[in-house]
Amino acid sequence: MELKIIEESEGLTHVALIGPLDIAGVQEIEIPFLSHTAKRNKPTIVDLSQVTYITSMGIRMLISTAKALSRVQAKMVLLKPQSFVEDTLKAAGLEHAFMVLHDGEEALKRVRGE
């Protein structure tokens, strides 16, 4: 599992996760992921386009992050999940809890509340 930082600015956090977001993947990147997302308190885009699969441990990490950001009124978007990953989010009932988008420009607008 790899965490890629795409942008960290005053107005935005944009990161990408790469690989399987399973228990091993979460153990590998959870601390830096939370540090670069939840702890920054900024509107956040998490690119999931290269996440090959996601288990409940990965979902738990995303829920924790979304909850932390929600407490400071910062929005979080999950960007471009592969179809099976999106199906898993739906199976967990999270398709409405998270903003899941497939267009980068739209994600930017929505996360900034435009």
Add this chain to the structure above:
Amino acid sequence: MTGAGRMSKSIRITIKNDLSELVRVNETAVAFLAEHPLPPRAEYALHITLEEIITNTIKYGYEDDGAHDIDVQITADPDVVLVRFEDDGREFDPRGAPTPDIDKPIEERQIGGMGIHMVRTMSDGITYRRAHGRNILEVRISAGTS
């Protein structure tokens, strides 16, 4: 170990009740899938099933801190993948586990409790029996479509 019978292929692995063993399970599954490719949906559901069931057993299945064996067998037939788990943990039938409240807003969501629900949703059938003090769980995943 691989075997064949009526065109089925199977592999069996015995692990200890330690979450670090999931790496070995995953490596075994990846090697098996390299040799016996499955449709993407079945492959995906297999990964989810392995991790969620084993994690649940290791985290909640035992009343003591001792070492226990968990047997995992994956059998791939042309139309179905059968994943069989056998352990000597406390009796637990995942078919009866409560469904998490997935309609709550994210702020009110309990973290955890999703794994069994995900397996029930993504698989195509689960059978369970208790025999000789052991849980025997079989998860069926359709391999007929991608």
